[in-house]
Amino acid sequence: MEQQRKYPKFDGFYSIIKAEEDYSKNYNRISNYLKNFDLSNVEKKDRNVLVEIKKSFPPIMSRDSEFKLTKISNAELNQIPDDKLFVYLIHRYKYEIYPKKKILDEYPPYLQIEPTSICNFRCTFCYQKNKEFHSKSKGHMGHMDLDLFKRVVDLAENKVQMISIASRGEPTLYKNFVEMLDYCSNKFLVLKINTNASLLTEKKIHAILRNGVSTIVFSADAADAELYKKLRINGDLKKVKKNIELFHKIKNSDYKSSNIITRVSGVKVNEDQNSLDMEKMWGDLVDQVAFVNYVPTENVYEMDENSITDPCSDLWRRMFIWWDGKVNPCEIDFFSKLEVGNVRNKSLSEVWNSELYKKYRKKHINNERVKIKPCNRCQVT
Numbered sequence: 001m002e003q004q005r006k007y008p009k010f011d012g013f014y015s016i017i018k019a020e021e022d023y024s025k026n027y028n029r030i031s032n033y034l035k036n037f038d039l040s041n042v043e044k045k046d047r048n049v050l051v052e053i054k055k056s057f058p059p060i061m062s063r064d065s066e067f068k069l070t071k072i073s074n075a076e077l078n079q080i081p082d083d084k085l086f087v088y089l090i091h092r093y094k095y096e097i098y099p100k101k102k103i104l105d106e107y108p109p110y111l112q113i114e115p116t117s118i119c120n121f122r123c124t125f126c127y128q129k130n131k132e133f134h135s136k137s138k139g140h141m142g143h144m145d146l147d148l149f150k151r152v153v154d155l156a157e158n159k160v161q162m163i164s165i166a167s168r169g170e171p172t173l174y175k176n177f178v179e180m181l182d183y184c185s186n187k188f189l190v191l192k193i194n195t196n197a198s199l200l201t202e203k204k205i206h207a208i209l210r211n212g213v214s215t216i217v218f219s220a221d222a223a224d225a226e227l228y229k230k231l232r233i234n235g236d237l238k239k240v241k242k243n244i245e246l247f248h249k250i251k252n253s254d255y256k257s258s259n260i261i262t263r264v265s266g267v268k269v270n271e272d273q274n275s276l277d278m279e280k281m282w283g284d285l286v287d288q289v290a291f292v293n294y295v296p297t298e299n300v301y302e303m304d305e306n307s308i309t310d311p312c313s314d315l316w317r318r319m320f321i322w323w324d325g326k327v328n329p330c331e332i333d334f335f336s337k338l339e340v341g342n343v344r345n346k347s348l349s350e351v352w353n354s355e356l357y358k359k360y361r362k363k364h365i366n367n368e369r370v371k372i373k374p375c376n377r378c379q380v381t
């Protein structure tokens, strides 16, 4: 019984630099909004959440508050118009607080959609380097059918406010990348894309910028080409930088009013990675430069069993839809041993509230995650 280290999933950032530090504008905005908001005009289910938000949101920034602004939510709030403020607050409360209180809603607060499981990189810290994952006979590799993608978007629209187009593969490799984004256009309050930026083209950049993507995360872990290459196998830092420069140029010339948040984000795996070097390299090109904490994900199935009993918060936070419609509670289980259903024949709500999903949550709450594979080897809480 080793590996007792835990990796809390909420706020997985090791550092974020360049993001605005002054939260006062949005604190005042929310406080005034909550003070003057007429609850009688709101549906009962939303009213109850707003009452909780009113109780827990501090009039000024406070470290001890249960529900408070973060660098991420502060930046996102600058994109949210006043008439959507209450929808955003409800979403953010469900995203942050429901996993802590183990409250189960009708829909997941956050949905990740994987248009493809294929990736052109084999990063040292990623399950993409697992040979079995790529074995044709195992059937893990593929692209999502565009009609299935549209079905998932239709099922999620007005129900789930936050979508990430990302999971096990590289989204820009998806053969229907442009059509996919055109279909999502302005349908979600928060729409994110993660990319390694190696395959960005003008056409793909225009699709991202014209369709109201709210955050784009460019994954890059080092400012030094050699170190980058060691971590991002098959990657070329020069090429990635050129593509991010192209994105920056197109955004500033053709989409002057775009309020997309751009972030370069690396996985903090070793001491040689340096935040200041990263800021020097990317600071003029993006809004935020970050490192996320490394979580051992490359092969959970071969890790030692541990005796962690804290529930995994992701079971109440997000749900993953994979290219073949399979639904999984997380991507650490990249072989989908925990599969909870398939959106080809079920609605999002049916899967999120399925008996199997509830059984996993119950075991986690009862300190019995050791009885579930691979949760018994995973360190996420």
Ligand code: SF4
Residues within 6 Å of the ligand: 312, 313, 314, 315, 329, 330, 331, 332, 333, 374, 375, 378, 379, 380
């Ligand atoms: S394997 Fe289990 S504990 Fe780990 S992230 Fe997935 S659901 Fe959570």
